[in-house]
Amino acid sequence: AQSVTQLGSHVSVSEGALVLLRCNYSSSVPPYLFWYVQYPNQGLQLLLKYTSAATLVKGINGFEAEFKKSETSFHLTKPSAHMSDAAEYFCAVSSGNTPLVFGKGTRLSVIA
Amino acid sequence: EAQVTQNPRYLITVTGKKLTVTCSQNMNHEYMSWYRQDPGLGLRQIYYSMNVEVTDKGDVPEGYKVSRKEKRNFPLILESPSPNQTSLYFCASSLIGLSSYEQYFGPGTRLTVT
Numbered sequence: 073a074q075s076v077t078q079l080g081s082h083v084s085v086s087e088g089a090l091v092l093l094r095c096n097y098s099s100s101v102p103p104y105l106f107w108y109v110q111y112p113n114q115g116l117q118l119l120l121k122y123t124s125a126a127t128l129v130k131g132i133n134g135f136e137a138e139f140k141k142s143e144t145s146f147h148l149t150k151p152s153a154h155m156s157d158a159a160e161y162f163c164a165v166s167s168g169n170t171p172l173v174f175g176k177g178t179r180l181s182v183i184a
Numbered sequence: 185e186a187q188v189t190q191n192p193r194y195l196i197t198v199t200g201k202k203l204t205v206t207c208s209q210n211m212n213h214e215y216m217s218w219y220r221q222d223p224g225l226g227l228r229q230i231y232y233s234m235n236v237e238v239t240d241k242g243d244v245p246e247g248y249k250v251s252r253k254e255k256r257n258f259p260l261i262l263e264s265p266s267p268n269q270t271s272l273y274f275c276a277s278s279l280i281g282l283s284s285y286e287q288y289f290g291p292g293t294r295l296t297v298t
Contacts, residue, residue: 081224106286115188115274115289116227162227171217171242172287176226 074099074165078175086183091135091150093178095163098144105146106164106172107137116162122146133157158182186211188290190275196296197265205260205293207275214280216258217242217287218250220271227274233258234280265297 079094097103104123108116120131127139133156137148146163163175188209197203209216217232219242229242233252247269249261258277262269272294276287 108289113292115291116276116287117289118286121286171229171232174219174227176224 074103074167074170074173076163076165076173076175078161078163078178080178081176082179082181084181084183085153087155088152091148091153091157091180093148093161093163093180095137095146095148095175096144097146097163097165099165099167101167103165103167105137105139106166107131107135107146107148108162108164108174110160110162110177112159119148119161153180153182155182155184186288188275188277188288190273190290190293192293193291194294196298198298199266200264203262203265203295205262205273205275205295207258207260207290208256209258209275209277209288210256211277211288212255213277213288214255215287216252216275216277218248218258218260219274219276220244221274221292222271230260230273265295267297269295270297271295 075098077096106121107119109119110116120129122129122139130136135150160177160179162177164172166172191206214235218230219227221227228244230248231250233239275290278287
């Protein structure tokens, strides 16, 4: 069975600081990994996805994530936080033909 | 515009009164799914469908029904809603091949059962 653990239900950073949201996964077969973002009162939208090509994946709004098989991690980063990045972020894993399994989410706050 | 639509967006109802939340997508996606989102629990899958007339239980199917008579529509039915089904519900769709294709989400339906 697959699972996703997002470390930290709430992360707070200053505007302009590095954003690091952590995601570790468990999968018995090579995984596909996703990061989604949910802005207040909206649905989820895809930030980026790893599908066994390049291990460093670039997404929208300056976010990127690196797949590290040895660490079973897929952490999300952004060099400089912007106020508009405040949202909830979900990591998700899928493999084979199994439905996406989501982590519990991390709420990102950006302080001016 | 490619999208997933849900109706209604907000619903307040009473225990036991049957309700249906509609979901429709215009992307010709084979796969559709329903999730509920609760504070501290993240997204949990209720039901999913790989294609017309093919549905499967997710992690939390109790108290819900679905049907997939047409490719574009995937309604969620609560035959006898209870207060523990108060939640934010999302419908999503994707091309088949769940693994590598992103899921597109609807805007959500906030349900309150009193």
